[in-house]
Amino acid sequence: MSRKLPRADRRAQLLNVASDIVREQGTDALTLGGLAERAGVSKPIAYDHFETRSGLMMAxxxxxxxxxxxxxxxxxxxxxxxxxxxxxxxxxxxxxxxxxxxxxxxxxxxxxxxxxxxxxxxxxxxxxxxxxxxxxxxxxxxxxxxxxxxxxxxxxxxxxxxxxxxxxxxxxxxxxxxxxxxxxxxxxxxxx
Incomplete structure (x- = not known):
């Protein structure tokens, strides 16, 4: 797992990783679980920031x-x-x-x-x-x-x-x- 970051920094990191996933694999590949795994954080952290896949995509x-x-x-x-x-x-x-x-x-x-x-x-x-x-x-x-x-x-x-x-x-x-x-x-x- 990655080190503890301030909330805004973690959100920015997750959005960067999510953007990479979409660019490389398309929107179908973007899930909160997959994002958490690729970003090196727990699923609850991803869910805490975006709540749903739609919330992540809207962000x-x-x-x-x-x-x-x-x-x-x-x-x-x-x-x-x-x-x-x-x-x-x-x-x-x-x-x-x-x-x-x-x-x-x-x-x-x-x-x-x-x-x-x-x-x-x-x-x-x-x-x-x-x-x-x-x-x-x-x-x-x-x-x-x-x-x-x-x-x-x-x-x-x-x-x-x-x-x-x-x-x-x-x-x-x-x-x-x-x-x-x-x-x-x-x-x-x-x-x-």
């Missing part, structure tokens, strides 16, 4: 989303408040983060489809992201804030679809970023 998904939002917030701090530049930063941050996180993020989301807690979390996450993107776009847009927020929900769907296409090798990263940046400028900033 993995949430961690990925939190990293994405954090990276975007940092990128926006250094971006001049100009439509084309803000649009490119928004598009690049989402697509690059999704590609960096890798296909396991999408596999986890797919594995949790139909789970009531995951569905509620996914809705909340999408709403939070829409507000985050809208807050970056509203100062640049001629549209009212309600329309921008509503359209940002569609934008997030488009970015998710584009990142899936990049990861599948059907479109290039640069093309995906260009397309999403164009969508942001034409659909949200131009005021149509």
């Amino acid at each position: 993995l998904y949430k961690e990925a989303m939190d990293r994405q939002v954090e990276a975007l917030a940092v990128a926006l701090q250094d971006t001049p408040c100009e439509p084309d530049q803000v649009a490119r930063v928004l598009a690049t941050a989402y697509i690059e983060c999704a590609v960096t996180i890798g296909p396991e993020w999408h596999a986890i989301g797919a594995a949790l489809k139909g789970d009531a807690m995951m569905d509620a979390y996914h809705r909340e996450m999408r709403d939070d992201h829409a507000v985050f993107y809208a807050d970056a776009i509203i100062p640049l847009s001629k549209l009212d804030s309600i329309t921008v927020r509503r359209r940002c929900v569609g934008l997030i769907g488009a970015m998710e679809a584009a990142s899936n296409e990049v990861m599948a090798g059907r479109i290039g990263l640069k093309d995906a970023v260009d397309d999403i940046a164009f969508l942001i400028v034409s659909w949200l900033i131009s005021g149509r």
